[in-house]
Amino acid sequence: MTKFNELGLKQSLLDAVTDLGFETPSEVQEKAIPILLEGETDLVALAQTGTGKTAAFGFPLIQKIDSDSRTTQGLILSPTRELCLQITNELKLYSKYEKNINVVAIYGGASITDQARQIKRGAQIIVATPGRMKDMISRGLVNITKIDYCILDEADEMLNMGFFEDIKDILSNTPDEKSTWLFSATMPKEVSIIAKKFMHSPKEITVGAKNSGASTVQHEYYQVSGRDRYPALKRLADTNPGIFSVVFCRTKRDTQRVAEMLIEDGYNAGALHGDLSQNQRDLVMNSFRKKQIQMLVATDVAARGIDVDNITHVINYQLPDEIETYTHRSGRTGRAGKSGISIVLVTRSETRKIRAIENKINQKFILKTIPTGMEICEIQLYHLANKIKDAEINEEVENYLPAINDVFAGIEREDLIKKIISAEFTRFHDYYNKSKDLNSPDRGERDERRERGGEIPTSGSVRYFINVGEKDDYDWMSLKDFIRDTAQLGQEDVFKVDVKESFSFFNTDASVTQQVLSTFTEFKVDGRFVNVEVSKNPGGGRRNSGGSSGGGRRTGGGGGRDRGRDRDSSGGRDRSKRRDSGSSSSQGGGGTFSGKRRTKKRNTDFF
Missing domain, CATH: 3.40.50.300 (P-loop containing nucleotide triphosphate hydrolases)
Structure with missing residues (x-):
């Protein structure tokens, strides 16, 4: 070397x-x-x-x-x-x-x-x-x-x-x-x-093939209707609690509008475009570098020269006209040898552009599906449980424990855990409980969305939960290699790897499910059990009732089919229809940056 x-x-x-x-x-x-x-x-x-x-x-x-x-x-x-x-x-x-x-x-x-x-x-x-x-x-x-x-x-x-x-x-x-x-x-x-x-x-x-994309970047696309771009963007943010991203729009107007909507909905977002003064741009970029802004919504021109480490996702809210521009966008993540993900939101008529980009950058895009509301609830539930587990104890709370213990007197341990989790989780559940499926019709792999009643699928692809994530020094590339090598699978047998802070999800073809599950039975790494289970959508029918912390089983959730629009949890109003008309009010400093999340809309403390 x-x-x-x-x-x-x-x-x-x-x-x-x-x-x-x-x-x-x-x-x-x-x-x-x-x-x-x-x-x-x-x-x-x-x-x-x-x-x-x-x-x-x-x-x-x-x-x-x-x-x-x-x-x-x-x-x-x-x-x-x-x-x-x-x-x-x-x-x-x-x-x-x-x-x-x-x-x-x-x-x-x-x-x-x-x-x-x-x-x-x-x-x-x-x-x-x-x-x-x-x-x-x-x-x-x-x-x-x-x-x-x-x-x-x-x-x-x-x-x-x-x-x-x-x-x-x-x-x-x-x-x-x-x-x-x-x-x-x-x-x-x-x-x-x-x-x-x-x-x-x-x-x-x-370095690499001429005009090609970086090998450290995974390219994904989601097919949605035009009116569902913004709800889809929110779901992708909620699916990635630790997101630190640049969201690209084609025009200054769209950039400002999307940033304002995100701020209004409680996300740490900011806008970066040519209509901002240099002082405003500096304020936004300083906030982004300090990670006070998690979603920077930018035009291509304004984003030129952004060199911020550890950007996890680049989200193409709209595709650019030039393929070279997409190459620059995706190059904002996966830098200095680290991995990153470039996401594209497209309508059905725009999918041909994906093929043109693939040919230019010599890399394949992965077609993925917008998570359902209940899948987001599952991710947020795991994230919340791990957040509580890993929280540092503030010794100042000791003075209040006697009174708090009196409040909790008579409540069993399992019931207390359920109540603590439910106090926060219910907000997300109420928000997404009856949300509709945002994926365009005629997509493949609908079997991935269905509850299989605990049976191991025999056809299609299978989604798994694994109890390791970013905290264990995995990213999508290294986790994919780990699973593939451990289970002795082929080069392309593991796909759709989504790494969260303390846990992850991945897919394989159903034909190797038994091989994957048997490999990770009683499997340890450095003395710690690495547990893999088939992920089950709690919104699709029966649920697991057994729940265990750290074991990968789902708890909570709720029935009800995925239908209706994304709603404001405070009143259940249909917000997406108004927004897609292009009108929104400016909050959080004119959409440039917002230092605090708003909680009156819905709970956002999980991400």
Whole structure:
């Protein structure tokens, strides 16, 4: 396995690498750094966002810079202010043991005079957005006629945002003999034009297949009617209690509207679009980075350059027009080797677009079904039970225990547990008890939704519960591998893996059900039982009456078929019809962010 000290970096940079906790270079770093250090060359590097491109060009650039000269020697162009600042901060960390290297960020929304003053003091490296850089060139505030290195980071995003002419003008002010390094996730026509016009016989490296999606991202799609997009979005959020996501809409109006509806319904949501001031955008992004916002609703342009770790889901509320845009959207999750999920909500007429994306990114989408209300209740019940189990005891409660014990006197342990769970769970149950099935008609695998009265299915696919999850260091990829290897199943035998905090669900074909169940009978990992059971929908008929904590059996729930619209639990009103007309009131700070969930609508403490 390659180490950073094998790439040709000098010791001061290796010391910075150690301080940053880097151990093994990513694929793009391993391929790009030796090429860039070896000599003066142009380079085209195709790699997804989140693969470590900044270090791939940042370390070689710093090593090649002459720190004794105050002349600007390197220019890095990036699509957004957020990415510009991020690159600047990272380069400062990389160069912490270098003397006299100054990195200056140039972007709109800040004082151009202050930025010009910083450059005048001496900036060997400038990191800039195209619009502000062109402005400063036209005012004579910056001189890039003697630079040695020009880096275009996220080149396809800059061109998608309409910076084609700006980039051509900027590059026209640079010397012909410089080295140009172009980093991009995809290679659309505009990027090829820039490469041909301003680069000389560039070397090319590709991480993964050209224009392909990241292998760490699982792609899923849900087929719903147009009027059910928003109720479907809510159910997906409720199905994933620990969700930390970006929700993409096509227009600024839809972005604001969806964010406002989520805030009104008690979710930690925020809007990010071009109509917000820079100060508002900063507030939203700061809240998102601190995870005070769990669902950031954004337009593609506003989301350019978002680089936030640990995003669990990207949700395409509406598909973009360009496939390259979908690639960028999905690249917001599954970063730095971690896994992520990209979800698409489509109508039946839009499913053909899924096939086109599959062909482009060389990855298959999984068709999944919107969870029923009772399935959501099951997930929330498990989540609540584990939340209570893992809660840290506050010793201050000791003073109140005598009085509390008096209140609970005479109540049996099992009844007390039922009451505690029911006090919170009933709110979700009441909300979803008679909610309708949101899945479009004529979908396959309806047998997955039916209660089988405790019998092991013999055909179709089977849904299982397993009592391990994120707390046990599993994600959808590693859990899939664990189940497949343990039960000695084939490569594609385990699918639809949904990992929650303390438990998970997965599917197999019914033909291997007995094999799965027998494998996980009395099965232990590090002394702990790993329990797998067939998941039964409590809303479909008979229920398990045995219930046990941690054993995977369902408790609670309730009968009743899935029918009717999603309702407001406080009054049972039909909210989805009003919302889908496009009208909603603005709450929670104009839909930009909301620090607290509202509980008057329904309980949201579970997620």
